[in-house]
Amino acid sequence: MKNNIFFLLTSIIPLIGLLMAFYFVKKIQNQKISKDKVKEINQAIREGSIAFLKKESKIIAIFVLIVFFLIFLLLDLKIAISFLLGAFLSFFSGNIGMRIATLANGRVAEKLEKDIRGGLNIAFRSGSVMGLIVVGFGILGIALLYWLFGDPKIIYGFGFGASAIALFARVGGGIYTKAADVGADLVGKVESDIPEDDPRNAAVIADNVGDNVGDVAGMGADLFESYVEAIIAAMVLGVSIGISGLFSYAFIPLILANIGLLSSLGGIVWINISKNNNVQKVFNQGTWFATLLMVILTFIFDKYLFNSSLKIFGSVFLGLISGMIIGFISEYFTSADYKPTKKLAEASKGGAATNIISGLALGMESTLVPCVIISVSTLGAYYFFGIFGIALAGIGMLSTLAITLAIDCYGSVADNAAGIAEMANLGPEIRQRAEKLDSVGNTTAAMGKGFAVGSAALTALALLVSYLEVTGINVLNLAQPKVFIGVFIGGLLPFLFSSLALGAVGKVAYKVVEEVRRQFKTIPGLKEGKTKAEYGHCVEIVTSGALKEMILPSLIAIISPLVIGFLFGKEALGGLLIGSITSGFLLAVLMANSGGAWDNAKKYIEEGKLGGKGSDAHKAAVTGDTVGDPFKDTAGPSLNILIKLISIIAILIASLI
Helix, strand or coil, X not given: CHHHHHHHHHHHHHHHHHHHHHHHHHHXXXXXXXXXXXXXXXXXXXXXXXXXXXXXXXXXXXXXXXXXXXXXXXXXXXXXXXXXXXXXXXXXXXXXXXXXXXXXXXXXXXXXXXXXXXXXXXXXXXXXXXXXXXXXXXXHHHHHHHHXXXXXXXXXXXXXXXXXXXXXXXXXXXXXXXXXXXXXXXXXXXXXXXXXXXXXXXXXXXXXXXXXXXXXXXXXXXXXXXXXXXXXXXXXXXXXXXXXXXXXCCCHHHHHHHHHHHHHHXXXXXXHHCCCCCHHHHHHHHHHHHHHHHHHHHHHHHHHXXXXXXXXXXXXXXXXXXXXXXXXXXXXXXXXXXXXHHHHHHHHHHCHHHHHHHHHHHHHHCCHHHHHHHHHHHHHHHHHHHHHHHHHHHHHHHCCHHHHHHHHHHHHHHHXXXXXXXXXXXXXXXXXXXXXXXXXXHHHHHHHHHHXXXXXXXXXXXXXXXXXXXXXXXXXXXXXXXXXXXHHHHHHHHHHHHHHHHHHHHHHHHHHHHHHXXXXXXXXXXXXXXXXXXXXXXXXXXXXXXXHHXXXXXXXXXXXXXXXXXXXXXXXXHHHHXXXXXXXXXXXXXXXXXXXXXXXXXXHHHCCHHHCCCCHHHHHHHXXXXXXXXXXXXXXXXXXXXXXXXXXXXXXXXXXX
């Protein structure tokens, strides 16, 4: 009876969130596209995005069915059902979010004819749909499984399903988006000296498709995974603490998730009703409003309803503040408004080599503060509430995910709108407004990547603690060779995984370069703009290449913990988790911030600084950006999933080893 009431109560706010998402979809659909050229380009991007997801879903479906039966045979039917639901909701959330993004991009471009605020509203509502469905379905899925089975350990299967889909979405989508982007830039900007998103470039449609399959569907699946796994890990640890008054500690994570969603809804409404045309200021206000609401409501819950002597509040507050600090540190190191990226742009005057050296140095330096913040947050949360506090800090960091993800996905829609404005020749004024939206989107994307890395680290730490709890390991003795081997191989995995992901982008990008060159050479009048490029060829090349190349790194991520666990035992597997979390977190921060800085250094020069477009500094910065693209959008984000996936697999096979 108590479980039934709890399930109903924890479902109310997620359902309100999903209703709001549906309302935003209807608002977007009501805004019609009037220009035929915009409609044509919008449809091409949409069809390319959906075609990629359909092909990817066939590979994913085979994998999911095989794993479902293996879990059923080796572990438990209930865990297998949880896995299936997690995989379905993760893929469904990313799919819906991407479809809405491709519905909105052309509408944003046209709406900018009137003013910038109209374009902002559509782009943000599109991002809000993704944020609300990811959080809404995450909470509902966990609450449903807890209501059905009453044991949060079974729900680890749900987290594994989410992780598996996130890996395919991030790796496949990341290879797609950056292979198309790098190929388009190398031939378009460097060789042919034509602008970004120029319709003469055969790779521009594939490039815009990539923004959706990588940065919308991929990011959605990534953060869906972090979100649900943070909640599940905290629920498992909460069971071991017991009950206080009316509440079981296992219920606390879901209650906090509901409070976070309610706070995010407040921030989303704030942004929608604001009349301010300063996009960055509006987003900052909405984020701060949601954060403040989360702090106040969590304090009220802990002080007057649960009364844990503010242990819950302290842990959640640490995680929440840590996430914001890591996001702002990412902005500091990647935004052209600050010193690090300006210095990187200056280094471009010395050529591509000095640009790349300076970019790598910047990324390495940027690991310091996030590492300190995660360490302080972990230590403080442990002081407040032991290992349960560490898990609660992870929930705190992700508590306002709905608005964070909404702002992040807004950036991809704004980027697409800027591309459509250029390709459809909507005029310099509309293009300028679109670029203004896009420039804010670059900042929000950099902060989103920093946030994703930080949340991945805290979630992985919570899962590590859960693994030690499940296996009964109190001490990992590094003097034991098996444990040391585990740590060593764990530290290696992120580098091997990144190598495969970066290599895959290089292979597919080379095929795109060859195809774009072929079209410029063989299609009469294309260079002069008299003939239309054959966009479909590049879309097909990138789709096939990305799906083929994503398989090997994905298999390595899944097989590694199985091999170490069954060959060397549970202590060695614990060492593997420690090694992979440590090197994976630092490498992900380096790649995200180096890549973001290279991108914004190029844009800084394009604004007329240091010689502007066409200068030697600009050419060097474009080369740096092509290196940074797979860093920040393929390998870096995929590492977030790698460290969590290894941890969740370790927990699931603990009973077998």
